[in-house]
Amino acid sequence: MTNRVDRAGLSVATELADFIDTQALPETGVDADTFWAGFSSLIHDFGPKNKALLDRREELQSQIDDWHRARIGQAHDEAGYEAFLRKIGYLIPEGDDFTIDTANVDPEIASIPGPQLVVPITNARFALNAANARWCSLYDAFYGTDAMGRLAQGKGYDRGHGSRVVARTRVFLDDAFPIQGASHGDAETYAVSDGQLVTDGNLLMMPEQFVGYTGAPDKPETIMLKNNGLHVELVFKKDHPIGSHDRATLADVRLESAVSAIMDCEDSVACVDAEDKVLAYTNWLGLMRGDLEAELEKGGKTVTRRLSEDRTFTAPDGGIVTLKGRALLWIRNVGHLMTNPAILDRDGNEAYEGLMDAMITTLIAKHDLARESGNSVHGSVYVVKPKMHGPEEVAFTNVIFTHVEKALNLPQHTVKIGIMDEERRTSVNLKACIRAAKSRVAFINTGFLDRTGDEIHTSMEAGPFSRKDFIKRKGWIGAYEDQNVDIGLECGLSGKAQIGKGMWAMPDAMAAMIEQKIAHPKSGANCAWVPSPTAATLHALHYHRVDVFAVQAKLKAGGRRAYVQALLDIPLASYKAWTKDQIEREVENNAQGILGYVVRWIDAGVGCSKVPDINNFALMEDRATCRISAQHIANWLHHDIVNEADTLVAMRKMAAVVDAQNGDDPTYRPMAPDFDGIAFQAACDLVFRGREQPSGYTEPVLHRRRLELKAQRNS
Ligand SMILES: CC(=O)SCCNC(=O)CCNC(=O)[C@H](O)C(C)(C)COP(=O)(O)OP(=O)(O)OC[C@H]1O[C@@H](n2cnc3c(N)ncnc32)[C@H](O)[C@@H]1OP(=O)(O)O
Ligand SMILES: O=CC(=O)O
Numbered sequence: 001m002t003n004r005v006d007r008a009g010l011s012v013a014t015e016l017a018d019f020i021d022t023q024a025l026p027e028t029g030v031d032a033d034t035f036w037a038g039f040s041s042l043i044h045d046f047g048p049k050n051k052a053l054l055d056r057r058e059e060l061q062s063q064i065d066d067w068h069r070a071r072i073g074q075a076h077d078e079a080g081y082e083a084f085l086r087k088i089g090y091l092i093p094e095g096d097d098f099t100i101d102t103a104n105v106d107p108e109i110a111s112i113p114g115p116q117l118v119v120p121i122t123n124a125r126f127a128l129n130a131a132n133a134r135w136c137s138l139y140d141a142f143y144g145t146d147a148m149g150r151l152a153q154g155k156g157y158d159r160g161h162g163s164r165v166v167a168r169t170r171v172f173l174d175d176a177f178p179i180q181g182a183s184h185g186d187a188e189t190y191a192v193s194d195g196q197l198v199t200d201g202n203l204l205m206m207p208e209q210f211v212g213y214t215g216a217p218d219k220p221e222t223i224m225l226k227n228n229g230l231h232v233e234l235v236f237k238k239d240h241p242i243g244s245h246d247r248a249t250l251a252d253v254r255l256e257s258a259v260s261a262i263m264d265c266e267d268s269v270a271c272v273d274a275e276d277k278v279l280a281y282t283n284w285l286g287l288m289r290g291d292l293e294a295e296l297e298k299g300g301k302t303v304t305r306r307l308s309e310d311r312t313f314t315a316p317d318g319g320i321v322t323l324k325g326r327a328l329l330w331i332r333n334v335g336h337l338m339t340n341p342a343i344l345d346r347d348g349n350e351a352y353e354g355l356m357d358a359m360i361t362t363l364i365a366k367h368d369l370a371r372e373s374g375n376s377v378h379g380s381v382y383v384v385k386p387k388m389h390g391p392e393e394v395a396f397t398n399v400i401f402t403h404v405e406k407a408l409n410l411p412q413h414t415v416k417i418g419i420m421d422e423e424r425r426t427s428v429n430l431k432a433c434i435r436a437a438k439s440r441v442a443f444i445n446t447g448f449l450d451r452t453g454d455e456i457h458t459s460m461e462a463g464p465f466s467r468k469d470f471i472k473r474k475g476w477i478g479a480y481e482d483q484n485v486d487i488g489l490e491c492g493l494s495g496k497a498q499i500g501k502g503m504w505a506m507p508d509a510m511a512a513m514i515e516q517k518i519a520h521p522k523s524g525a526n527c528a529w530v531p532s533p534t535a536a537t538l539h540a541l542h543y544h545r546v547d548v549f550a551v552q553a554k555l556k557a558g559g560r561r562a563y564v565q566a567l568l569d570i571p572l573a574s575y576k577a578w579t580k581d582q583i584e585r586e587v588e589n590n591a592q593g594i595l596g597y598v599v600r601w602i603d604a605g606v607g608c609s610k611v612p613d614i615n616n617f618a619l620m621e622d623r624a625t626c627r628i629s630a631q632h633i634a635n636w637l638h639h640d641i642v643n644e645a646d647t648l649v650a651m652r653k654m655a656a657v658v659d660a661q662n663g664d665d666p667t668y669r670p671m672a673p674d675f676d677g678i679a680f681q682a683a684c685d686l687v688f689r690g691r692e693q694p695s696g697y698t699e700p701v702l703h704r705r706r707l708e709l710k711a712q713r714n715s
């Protein structure tokens with residue numbers, strides 16, 4: 001039973017009210033009465049509109065379902081389908097050209113292309129690491145992963161591997177910062193003379209790439225270089241395990257890595273009630289005040305992790321250069337769908353969680369705005385808004401933040417929004433979506449994972465989909481990715497906002513990432529998502545090789561490459577004669593991902609996990625990847641590719657596999673052999689009741705089942 005207090009007609013869980021009254025409000029200049037009155041009117045005035053938008057989603061979905069059902073067995077009529085979508089208002093006219101006029105955007109968003117790291121906000125240890133991942137060691141990233149083609153061998157330092165790391169790093173330096181007539185590979189001395197970097201008597205080919213140093217000019221401790229807007233720091237130390245063996249005493253090369261980071265309140269967390277929301281908001285407050293700390297064990301010692309400070313260097317002309325020590329932070333609010341029992345409205349209904357996040361995360365960000373050199377030096381608050389369906393929902397987000405700004409006494413458009421282009425109705429109406437928030441938009445991003453889930457759910461009735469791996473090889477996805485960039489450029493985002501690309505969901509496959517993710521900057525994206533600081537460092541290498549603004553200019557001059565008709569090409573299976581083995585494998589692979597993720601979500605409250613797939617290959621699983629797997633099985637069940645009994649057999653078989661994978665965790669509660677735990681039931685709900693989930697989302701089932709488990713534990 002939740003203890004509650006009344007605040008301006010809202011019934012608020014006591015721990016959330018206490019957090020707001022005693023932690024979040026002080027020093028923001030907003031008094032409690034004003035805050036709660038503004039919050040109450042947000043919940044009461046905007047709640048009905050929120051509900052109406054959700055009803056509209058369902059209305060459109062049922063019209064689309066009916067259209068497909070009426071045409072089962074017929075060849076797909078592309079023109080008729082498009083006309084139908086226009087008639088029901090799913091597809092609206094694109095409207096006139098315009099450009100965004102978002103103001104006061106920080107350079108990390110507007111003008112520095114680079115990696116964007118995402119992190120679950122509820123994990124303070126990871127969140128601090130993400131904020132500090134602005135600067136990371138390239139040596140560590142190469143040495144500690146498969147990036148060099150193999151892992152380091154043995155227990156101690158693998159000298160051969162280390163040498164290859166050093167050599168590879170110097171190849172990077174030669175590419176990004178060439179020296180006139182010489183190579184970093186042969187360099188013995190780095191010194192500063194007459195404001196220039198001199199390496200064994202040679203200058204850089206582009207001397208302006210030298211931006212600063214620390215230590216004495218003739219024996220610098222560090223040297224700061226810059227290429228394509230990104231900094232690279234050479235660290236010299238003679239008395240150092242690596243530096244002492246290096247002819248130039250180069251002990252490390254540190255890359256500006258996570259230029260921006262997203263603190264996630266959405267798909268990578270499990271926040272179902274006031275207790276969880278307070279944890280998320282507390283960490284955000286610590287980040288915005290700059291005082292977040294986490295204690296952790298490292299190498300047998302307890303250490304306290306804190307936020308890094310800004311960094312200063314001597315400029316070539318003898319002045320001072322200051323560089324940001326942390327990634328520019330976004331906060332991802334939840335979408336419009338979910339409600340949360342942390343707050344009840346005056347009729348006893350749960351408040352929409354998106355409204356809660358808007359009000360509370362913006363209030364908390366006021367702590368940053370009050371600081372001299374905090375997160376945003378331009379006085380902005382950056383909110384990623386996920387899972388919006390179409391322009392009406394973006395317009396709704398826009399007015400929500402106008403209300404929040406008024407209530408918190410902030411200038412209008414202080415809050416910038418990142419539009420996740422991850423639902424089909426948003427993709428096909430993207431230009432209108434951007435127009436609906438043209439003074440706030442600071443990013444558009446192709447969240448292709450949710451987008452794939454929505455692709456399946458929207459056309460659930462049209463027929464069986466291709467196998468999961470094949471869905472992403474079909475035409476719709478390329479059209480969606482291209483159109484996103486093209487429309488972003490048309491709307492003037494270049495130089496003002498981020499055009500972002502999606503997550504690298506194989507956290508341990510860094511060699512593959514180095515090979516493939518260069519496609520993102522090459523496609524005109526000025527940021528793309530990575531799952532870890534190490535991945536950020538290695539992905540940063542791509543932005544040294546690709547001048548994204550030059551790519552954007554070229555693409556813009558070339559005009560639009562993809563149109564809505566190509567996006568409407570549904571990735572149904574054209575070949576359906578799968579063997580029994582192929583079907584079993586596909587279902588089992590999906591089942592394993594779902595179960596591996598869900599069991600940790602429900603039993604341990606972990607919202608993002610590394611889960612081995614059927615080939616024992618570790619994948620990042622979050623609610624969006626789970627949505628794909630669950631919708632995929634639901635689609636195959638609905639079209640009789642597999643039956644319920646066989647699916648249940650697969651779920652049970654894979655539950656035992658997941659149990660074995662978690663065998664080392666003493667807190668883990670196995671699902672087999674009884675299969676009667678809440679986690680297993682949740683996974684079954686996602687699959688067997690997948691078709692009836694709103695937009696195929698996983699959160700209604702996950703929240704309900706996690707609350708059930710929490711209630712059981714507390715009884
Ligand atoms: C579709 C979407 O919405 S995508 C967005 C949602 N997804 C995400 O946010 C992914 C975020 N990433 C993660 O949560 C994690 O990297 C996982 C779950 C994928 C893997 O986690 P783990 O198995 O614990 O990672 P692993 O053991 O390899 O590494 C742990 C170390 O890396 C760090 N780390 C890993 N991921 C991150 C991250 N995203 N941010 C900061 N640090 C991180 C940890 O702090 C830890 O280092 P520490 O011991 O110094 O604290
Ligand atoms: O949020 C990202 C996605 O791919 O979904």
Ligand SMILES: [Mg+2]
Pocket residue numbers: 267386420422447449450624
């Ligand atoms: Mg998403």
